Amino acid sequence: MDPVFPPGASAATFDRALKAFGGAIGADNVFTTDQDRDTYSDKFAVNEAGHHPYGGVAPSSVEEVQAIVRIAAENRVPIWPISRGKNLGYGYAAPELSGSIVLDMSRMKKIEVDVENGTALLEPGVGFYDLYDYLQAHNIPLWLSVPGNSWGSVIGNALDRGLGYTPYGENTSKLCGLEVVLPDGDIIRTGMGAMAGSPTWNLYRYGFGPSWDQLFVQSNFGIVTKANIWLMSAPEQVKGMDIEMDRMEDLAPLIDTLGALRREGVLQQSPTIGNWLRAANILTTRQEWVKDGGPLTDSVIAAIRKTFNLGWWGVSVRLYGREAITNATYPILEQAINAIRPMSIKPAVWRTGDPIPPTQGGWMGVPMTFPLQNANWFGGRGGHIGFSPILPQSGKLALEQFLRAYARYREFGMDPQTSFAFGERHLINVNAVLLNKDDPAFMKRVDPFLRALIKDARAHGYGEYRTHLDYMDTVADTYDFNNHALRRLNEKVKNALDPAGILAPGKSGIWPTAYAKERRA
């Protein structure tokens, strides 16, 4: 990949900044070869022409992060912070603004665990596997809540509002106090961390006065260099069931039943309902069922489902905690699910000391990567890109949204991998749009498909919780109350904190004045 400079920047400016970066963190940790640029680019890119990084810098400490930020501000060089950069489906490590330098915190991997209080203070480079291995090695009975791609950073996932599948599945809500480097190089701690030496930084989220933690989530106001995250106590028992529902329309009663149990508190986990393809594309490839890129007809879908015993929809539901409590709760769950006539129920139980089967790890905090096998659905160079609107927890409305999207999938010749992840009051309808990068005609249909989905969702008042770099402006544009008042506020804050506009310009559709012309229509 050839070097690209951001608007208004010159080679001389970059040379000066890069030399200064090398002086601050060691020239060995400044990466600007063509190959380096490739390694920080988006592996699943639909638009290969966009989001090209100039290179990367990899600090090893918060002091080095501060030094990089000061140099970047002085030279007006845009930087794009990543924790581990594994944001697959949303842009990987690549920056919004081409020519930005990726600030790669992969090397910052400090872990401090407060066993008694069940919290961990982590640097951004700590991956789910790193933390899992640490807890195992030290025999600490705390569990993670891992996403389907556990290759990434624990903090990075929480800062992008990623999801796990246990009662702690809404990872961003488990953040409790951040350390943040601001765009001028200053450093703050939020919550109780604002009091030097406080022993309650990791225990009380809000501190005194305004609580800033969520202002650094999905934003470009600062670089989180440490965060406390709460971890779940290892339960005595995990008991539940894997449920398959036979018909497409069964989505509605399944959502209404699980939603009611979730709101009542019977169910404390964050279950995710997935369609047949979400399960099948890990197990097989498309070409085993359809030749020459033909459509997935209902008979093909039926054959795939039959082979792997899949419903049109499936969901794994788990109860966590004391054996006596989960045993008492299970019949309530069983009765509620039987009432909606499932295709099958497969009970599952795990007790302390039992081995955890690899396929069950997701519900028990064991990191995993095998769901990424979906990138091989077309058999060659693949990938996926996310479309994830927030919906009410209503079976009727969720089914209607799915049917609209399913019609679009068919119209554009795409295969539907879709899921509905439960929050406490909402659903996130995560669509991983599967890519076939070996088929240029297919790839040309992806962008108009996604734009149609975003537009359709907006027409019903649904907005995405997270999006790929290509659509940050498009999605931000759908949040349009009072002439985009929230975006105007975000950009006021952005310009106040980052007058040079160097920190992740364009992230979440927030553009500093310095790069305001880069906003896409």
Place this chain on the structure above:
Amino acid sequence: MKGRAIILGLALGTAPAWAQDAGNGKALFHEKCAMCHDANGMGTGLLARRMDPKIAELEKRTDLTPDFIAAAVRTGIGNMPNISRGEVSDAQLAAISAYLSKGKNQ
């Protein structure tokens, strides 16, 4: 035990920079690669579609060379993304390559 540690220390002191990490190749493989290339990882699952599943785990391979490993890591291969020097340094990559290509060199 103390004696072994001293011997190890001397060996490290005289080895070239990349080889200083070679002894850590196994540990580095587990830290940097095993999430996808252990028995249940994405990489193993996909390789098992293309080759004998019994040797789909990289640690079971005997045909890997350092050059091939370096190329796969830095340029990516199939569904495997390429890996930056920030995540795996050249010295760490050399150590991992030395470990994985051990069968070839034995």
